[in-house]
Amino acid sequence: MKKSLLVLLIAAACGNASAQNLTVEERLARLEKTLQENSAELAKTKAELTHYKQAAANNEKDTPVINAINDSSENSTTENTTFTLKEISDYVKEDIGFAWNGYLRSGWGAASNGSPKEYAIGSLGRFGNEYSSWFDLVLTQRVYEQNGKSAHAVVQLDGNVGAQYGSAWFDKDSENMLQFSDIFLTTRGFLPFAPEADLWVGKHNLPKYEIQMLDWKNHQTDSGAGIGIENWQLGAGKLNIALVRQDLDAYAVTYPAVKESGAMQVNTNTVDMRYKDLPVGGNTTLELIGRYSMANKSGAYKTGEQDGHYYSIKDAWLTGGILRHRFKMGGFEELTVQAADNSLASGFALISNSGATYGYRDNYYGEHSYGKAFRVISQGEFYPSSQTVMAHALVYSAGNDIYSYDTGAHTDFRSYRAVVRPAWIWDNHNQTGVELAWFKQTNKQQGVDYTEKGYKTTLYHALKINSSMLESRPELRFYTTWLRAADNAISQFRFNDGRKDQLTIGAQAEVWW
Template identity: 30%
Template sequence: MKHKCRPLYLALCVAMASSSAFAVDFNGYVRAGTGIAGSGGGLQRGDEFHKNLLGRLGNEFDTYAEIGLGQELFNQDEHSMYLDTMFSMESDGNMEKENTSQSGSGEAEFGIKKAVLKIKGYIPDAPDATIWAGKRFYQRQDVHIIDTKFLNISGYGAGVEGLNAGPGTVSLAVVRGDDDIDDAVSSDDLNIYYLDARYSNLKPWDGAWAEVAMAYAVVNPTDDQDDVDSLDFDNGFMFTAQLSQSFSRGYNKTALQYGTKGLAQNMISQGGGWYDVWSGDVNSAKGYRLINTGDFKVTDNLLIDHVITYGYAQDHGDYVDDENLLSIVMRPTYSWSNYNKTILELGYFKDKKSWTSGSETKTGGEKITLAHAFTVGKEFLSRPELRFYVSYFKDEEGTYFKNGSKDNDIFYGAQFEAWW
């Protein structure tokens, strides 16, 4: 029998075979499943219908895995160094095998998500502060049921976090987050550095916590790119303020964001920090976003999770006047026991873009998903979980389904999701 050891498996083999394997921290996330459409055909990555606006339950059909390996490499005299890595694999669901390949080929893609060294004890007056350098997810803020990171300044960089300052802690970072541009314009990505500052761990009153974040995007074109008129981008700014409150039957979080220049499009794209290099002239762009999310335990067995997003942006592209986005997703869950749940997820969104010509472009949709899950607890984020689902989708402004011939469809499937 022949065995083919792929890159991700090889990394695990090396880590677990090391002499200090028992000291390795092992964590990760995996989802996979299968589904069919009522109009015919199987479902795979790319068949999702506005997942980040209508909700992810019964609306994601890829295979995705993240495997994290971490280890403390040094600890002496209250000085420590910790290596944190993460490998990923994503696929559209090849029926026979998942080969390694370049992106877009339809086969599996392997990558390095994180490779960062974190050190503590090297600042005499701040022994608990962490200095870091490398590639990492940097203090991302997400809403799980729509799979959206509304604050996501991640990439290669360096910084310090956890500096005590008054009632909270300060974190400072410089993160490189280049963006792809049209090959016809330039063969190189546009280099962008983010200057990021956070003031977090604030507790304004009992049961509440708050955070303020500011990101300044510095555009750094090459000399050749600087000579291209269409690559004239100004530095952008994004501000985020969050306030969360826990109470006896759940919690609620409200986030308010403001973005300018190339960061304004995040307010209506469900992005978390990407700089817009695709829409043309964005140097006059500005926008804001309001997010409210949380869960409420109606009874010991009935829990309702929700997220409401309203976003607005203007002048965020050639010939664009402004754009409005409203997205609402509700997920009531009834737990029959610690091991069985019935889940209903309802999603609705509408988007209207106005052009300087006076015309409008509208998109909108609805989703209803009913699922039964075998799980490990009543809590909303209890995992692992195996689900069987049926989803109904309606395209309010077009004919997305069955190769562009129908405005609605029904999907059936099964999926598992796990993290550890």
């Protein structure tokens, strides 16, 4: 009985015995042979696994690897190809076409007399003088790549998270903000006359150039939406050109004296052009910049202008050049010269945010009378020795017959700003230094002089990843700052309790990735 059952099971496992005309003994012999072959294959696989583990152990401990094995036959040689995890990560990023990068800064501060207050950041500098928590997040996804043509979708979010209260909901006060500053599609290889250039359409603008220590843009064009070409190789340099839209709320002539004055939306457009990377010699290049902003007024607004009910919106231009130089010992120097008229010139006279914009934020107001202004800006850093580094931002501005958002129409102004930051380099991860700042601005309006003057001293120690002050992040800073508003006839600024000065201590983190 048992023998018959064993025969049936073997027959079911091995197939139809009668069809093969094999005895039970023959089938058992085949099964034994197959088992031996499988055991040999398993032993070979274990041996290979042990070899791979030993190879991985022989690599540097901080460089994880994966070995790719090519074994096409039993007699072929085994080829080991080693990849680091970074190489694998880069491959995966390239394969899926997705990337994200960003920026953030945040910190803690306390003042000698109540909550710490920022004062004239655009003139005295931001170090030890800013208490917000700003961030940028950029998401990029490749959506097409074939035959030398590519397309990427880009979304950028900017915002500020309140650093004063425990809750930071975006519907709580004006301290918490969020915006989509970029939503656009950028392509390459689709222009037959410039296959190397980037063509984009959407809410975007050409790159903004920043005076980093003063936290304002010396050249920018804000965009509601637009179209542009970047990195178009023409002759010795590259051309960037964009047409962008930035509508403004244009106010009645009673504004700002009467805050409830009515406003009307006015469509405005700007042509922004940059001819960059022009070789001058050695490590020096030149960029020529220019923009022209104009209003596309409705019939209703034109009637309001003619009736004297609304401010007259005038076209405005800005032109200039930027000379950039790289030092062989490290560091750089950037010299900018600019001139502008009408509302773009008005931005030159602002004490805190001196960026040149067609409107004041998203508003247009003021009696702009074809006044003009110019400025010279120097920023950069250099290494006097292997153990010291010096950063600086120097600005001289002047204008005649402009509209000042502080002192009104037909204002002449002169402005001087100087910020220097020397530091001792202990090593690539530690710096100790001081930032010294001074500014003075005089606005003359209807024969009356209005003077603003301030000082700042910041002592600090920074934990870093490199010696550069302006080009290495992340960075952790621990500081104490003394601020003084010596004269305040333009801004009317006062610290807590009407004081002219403030002493603060704080810590700040800043990183981009």
